[in-house]
Amino acid sequence: xxxxxxxxxxxxxxxxxxxxxxxxxxxxxxxxxxxxxxxxxxxxxxxxxxxxxxxxxxxxxxxxxxxxxxxxxxxxxxxxxxxxxxxxxxxxxxxxxxxxxxxxxxxxxxxxxxxxxxxxxxxxxxxxxxxxxxxxxxxxxxxxxxxxxxxxxxxxxxxxxxxxxxxxxxxxxxxxxxxxxxxxxxxxxxxxxxxxxxxxxxxxxxxxxxxxxxxxxxxxxxxxxxxxxxxxxxxxxxxxxxxxxxxxxxxxxxxxxxxxx
Amino acid sequence: xxxxxxxxxxxxxxxxxxxxxxxxxxxxxxxxxxxxxxxxxxxxxxxxxxxxxxxxxxxxxxxxxxxxxxxxxxxxxxxxxxxxxxxxxxxxxxxxxxxxxxxxxxxxxxxxxxxxxxxxxxxxxxxxxxxxxxxxxxxxxxxxxxxxxxxxxxxxxxxxxxxxxxxxxxxxxxxxxxxxxxxxxxxxxxxxxxxxxxxxxxxxxxxxxxxxxxxxxxxxxxxxxxxxxxxxxxxxxxxxxxxxxxxxxxxxxxxxxxxxxxxxxxxxxx
Numbered sequence: 439x440x441x442x443x444x445x446x447x448x449x450x451x452x453x454x455x456x457x458x459x460x461x462x463x464x465x466x467x468x469x470x471x472x473x474x475x476x477x478x479x480x481x482x483x484x485x486x487x488x489x490x491x492x493x494x495x496x497x498x499x500x501x502x503x504x505x506x507x508x509x510x511x512x513x514x515x516x517x518x519x520x521x522x523x524x525x526x527x528x529x530x531x532x533x534x535x536x537x538x539x540x541x542x543x544x545x546x547x548x549x550x551x552x553x554x555x556x557x558x559x560x561x562x563x564x565x566x567x568x569x570x571x572x573x574x575x576x577x578x579x580x581x582x583x584x585x586x587x588x589x590x591x592x593x594x595x596x597x598x599x600x601x602x603x604x605x606x607x608x609x610x611x612x613x614x615x616x617x618x619x620x621x622x623x624x625x626x627x628x629x630x631x632x633x634x635x636x637x638x639x640x641x642x643x644x645x646x647x648x649x650x651x652x653x654x655x656x657x658x659x660x661x662x663x664x665x666x667x668x669x670x671x672x673x674x675x676x677x678x679x680x681x682x683x684x685x686x687x688x689x690x691x692x693x694x695x696x697x698x699x
Numbered sequence: 700x701x702x703x704x705x706x707x708x709x710x711x712x713x714x715x716x717x718x719x720x721x722x723x724x725x726x727x728x729x730x731x732x733x734x735x736x737x738x739x740x741x742x743x744x745x746x747x748x749x750x751x752x753x754x755x756x757x758x759x760x761x762x763x764x765x766x767x768x769x770x771x772x773x774x775x776x777x778x779x780x781x782x783x784x785x786x787x788x789x790x791x792x793x794x795x796x797x798x799x800x801x802x803x804x805x806x807x808x809x810x811x812x813x814x815x816x817x818x819x820x821x822x823x824x825x826x827x828x829x830x831x832x833x834x835x836x837x838x839x840x841x842x843x844x845x846x847x848x849x850x851x852x853x854x855x856x857x858x859x860x861x862x863x864x865x866x867x868x869x870x871x872x873x874x875x876x877x878x879x880x881x882x883x884x885x886x887x888x889x890x891x892x893x894x895x896x897x898x899x900x901x902x903x904x905x906x907x908x909x910x911x912x913x914x915x916x917x918x919x920x921x922x923x924x925x926x927x928x929x930x931x932x933x934x935x936x937x938x939x940x941x942x943x944x945x946x947x948x949x950x951x952x953x954x955x956x957x958x959x960x961x962x963x964x965x966x967x968x969x
Binding site: 488493514517518521522524526528529530532533534535538541542543545546547551575576590591594 | 838839860862863864866867908911912914915917918920925926927
């Protein structure tokens with residue numbers, strides 16, 4: 439697949455219990471773009487993400503990944519292309535040791551054991567977790583679990599990364615390392631998050647969800663300065679774009695902050 | 700520490716012991732699993748009044764534990780915790796079976812007491828050997844051996860996931876228990892009712908988690924079979940270990956070793 443693009447058209451989804459979780463959601467994501475999906479709890483962010491690799495099938499509308507429709511027959515290809523990083527790393531790390539967990543995907547892809555071992559080392563090295571290789575997942579800290587969870591996905595060499603709340607539950611330094619890591623990726627990235635400062639740092643574009651609908655699709659600068667839109671969607675400006683609570687100085691532009699990391 | 704925390708830390712200690720590097724740990728898990736199976740079959744196949752004949756079997760768990768640097772005190776503590784089960788199984792034997800089968804120094808011993816002792820000894824041997832096996836092979840090693848020994852995939856996958864998520868589930872149960880304690884102010888709370896509800900809560904949470912774990916597995920190409928890259932090597936040492944011990948167990952089963960020893964010593968004494 440040459441184009442790492444996502445195209446969502448008129449997507450609607452109703453849960454079996456009748457909850458209308460998504461309605462008329464349409465957007466396009468270009469090759470290599472980094473996009474934040476923000477919105478209040480229950481706005482439909484996670485449901486939207488689960489459509490991007492076929493964990494849920496639309497009740498209405500279509501999803502295309504790199505030109506391929508997300509339907510049952512394309513799922514193996516789609517799931518190799520779209521790497522999904524779950525909110526709770528414990529859900530993602532189900533194998534007895536870190537190395538085996540990272541090797542799970544590649545082994546299922548049918549790679550020979552030597553290639554799997556190489557990919558495991560490479561993926562763990564990429565996230566700075568090579569030393570955790572032999573550890574069982576239940577003996578990792580929250581930050582280590584998140585790093586390993588990302589490695590499990592990288593080992594499948596996906597073209598796109600879809601992440602649900604990657605920075606939740608991390609201490610400030612682990613969060614900072616995560617942001618550095620995500621910024622270094624060249625994959626097409628979709629990040630659902632409440633961490634608006636991270637969104638402002640990593641992404642150029644923001645999708646705002648509210649009540650299952652896409653209410654805004656614009657640049658970071660436009661969305662995060664539109665106080666009316668933010669308030670209506672249960673959000674506020676990123677802390678870095680608010681006046682300083684101690685000295686009262688006005689915010690710095692996101693572009694400046696991105697520069698002085 | 701709550702009962703759950705104690706249980707989890709025991710499991711954790713077993714797993715840490717299994718990470719050691721000794722000759723016993725280096726043996727192929729299949730050798731240890733097979734040998735242990737033969738051991739258990741031999742032990743449970745003795746007659747109901749056999750006690751003395753079981754004693755020689757102690758050598759296997761003791762040698763395994765010593766060679767694998769597994770502290771016997773630790774094993775004994777776990778055995779003590781789980782022993783009530785075995786103790787209750789045979790508790791009525793002495794009352795139901797009053798026929799005298801032996802007399803030691805004027806003390807008459809009924810068949811019930813002998814069979815009770817036999818049950819307890821068998822429990823100590825089989826449960827003890829299972830613990831030592833886990834502490835020298837690791838739970839995962841045992842799963843891997845079972846897989847290679849053609850135990851159905853579904854069962855092995857279940858065991859693997861059980862071991863992985865028992866810690867997560869234990870933490871969750873502990874948090875629920877803590878939340879209850881914090882608001883029951885030293886009383887019994889509302890009696891048993893909350894426990895039932897908590898158990899239901901835990902079950903629902905487990906369902907939800909199972910769903911998410913399954914989704915995560917699907918995302919990485921899960922097709923019903925867990926593949927592991929670990930390879931096992933069944934070498935000469937493993938073969939010797941398995942055959943040697945198996946031969947010994949069969950000999951213990953067929954020949955009454957304590958009786959033989961007794962005859963030898965009394966024979967020499969004359």
